[in-house]
Amino acid sequence: MTDPIIRAEAFVCRAPIAVPVVNAFGAMAERVAVFLRLTDAAGHSGWGEIWSNFPTLGAEHRARLFDAFIAPRLLGRSIADPASFWAESDRALHLWGLQAGEPGAFAAALAGADLALHDLGARRAGLPLWRWFGGTEGGPVPVYASGLNPDAQALAQIEQARAAGHRAFKIKIGFGEQRDLATLRPVFASLRAGEQVMVDINQGWELRTAARMVRVLDEFPLAWIEEPLAADRPAWEWAQVAAASAAPLAAGENLRGTREFHQALAQCHLEVVQPDCCKWGGASAILPVARAILASGRRYCPHFLGGGIGQLASLHLLAAIRGAGVLEMDANPNPLRSLVVDPVLRVTEGRVALPEGPGLGTVPDLAALDRYVVLRTRRDA
Known part of the structure; x- marks a missing residue:
């Protein structure tokens, strides 16, 4: 009992x-x-x-x-x-x-x-939570540094994230073509072999801008372009942007409900799908959605930008599901994250080893x- x-x-x-x-x-x-x-x-x-x-x-x-x-x-x-x-x-x-x-x-x-x-x-x-979720592979999980600010801050934050062990980086854009290009060109000039960059617009473009800007961004070999449109825009708008873009489109943090995720998978405009387990569904609803993402041939890359508990939960979910996904890790200072995860997580060559203890692998102090x-x-x- x-x-x-x-x-x-x-x-x-x-x-x-x-x-x-x-x-x-x-x-x-x-x-x-x-x-x-x-x-x-x-x-x-x-x-x-x-x-x-x-x-x-x-x-x-x-x-x-x-x-x-x-x-x-x-x-x-x-x-x-x-x-x-x-x-x-x-x-x-x-x-x-x-x-x-x-x-x-x-x-x-x-x-x-x-x-x-x-x-x-x-x-x-x-x-450990990943095994409780049904996972069978306990190897390290690939990660990327997220939340990088635009302008000169991006380059400085990438240098810091690289020193901390990251090999992939996601930058906030959507501030106008001139400013976005001025942010990205020095970043790509500074990249080392094997490193990747993603960009996140945070739903900041309408259709005409998005369709034009994804073509402008063809200048860069982006790993993905995240939320170029608002999550509630119709499927035909997303399809039009996806057709114009050389880079894969990513979204999912602002979808809520199993039906919305399955509709997005059926519409085929996303190659990277990013549910957030603290925003909707917890683990109970995200696990079957994540399995459906893999079954559809897409990448499950959990979204997360918050405190340390959600960061660890997202890690365990990805470890249980695997596939070609990567874990989002906020690179900005945040003691509400670092006080929880730093004792048990360390990024090494773009990967983190899973905590060894039961559950999340740590007890918050x-x-x-x-x-x-x-x-x-x-x-x-």
Whole structure:
């Protein structure tokens, strides 16, 4: 008999940063994360993370959604099958999300809870999370440095990421043709043998601009072009941009729901598909989507840009699925990531070895994170 969950906690963390992380629609002047901890009657704990990057002021709101709507569904229950709980709760919360006009916030709160349930189950079983997910290969996972700012910062950040062991880099563009080219030309002139570059527009172009700019970008041997259009633009627009582009198109972080992912696969405009396990679906919904991505001949490359719990969960998901995917690792300063992952992850020649411990492979050091915690919620059975 699985021990019942007796405590559900959320920790909202905020960390100031000296240099904002910019993209085509705004900037982050601080790093935020919402970490979750579920504890059972035997004293085992599992950790999850709720996506809360944009807008950062919404982090407390999402933590409170978890506390008010999801924690009561967990407490006192013995949950041996997280996927069943996710499906049940997704149905139950659907109308709440519609009525509130924010299904994404409810989906992210449930995703974080799902990740915590899987981590809890893996720790109970004494298994690393990737093996709990059904993985069979424990070798290193390829990674890339993400979130690199435009202009001269890109070149400097690539040098830093290279020194940290990265061999692939993703740069934010979408700031106008002249500025984008001025960012990319020095970068490509500086690349070493075997290194790769991706670009991310963060949904910043409309169709006419996107169709023109992907041809401009033919100047560079890009590994992929990410989100050249808004995620909700019609399939014919995406198809037109894909036909104009020499580089593969990537997207997926802003798709939400199994149907949306399967529609994107059927429409064939994406070669790289990037679901975010903290934004929608947790592990329970992402695992079958990721398998479908591989079965369709595409690359599953999990999106992530947040705290350390989500970073580790994304690593374990990719390790379980494998294929030709690479793991996104934010290269910007973020203590909410580094305090969690640095003790267990090190990039070597563009790869990271999997943590050896059960579950995520580490337990977050709450004493080290305490200075960043601005809100804590707790419910007990």
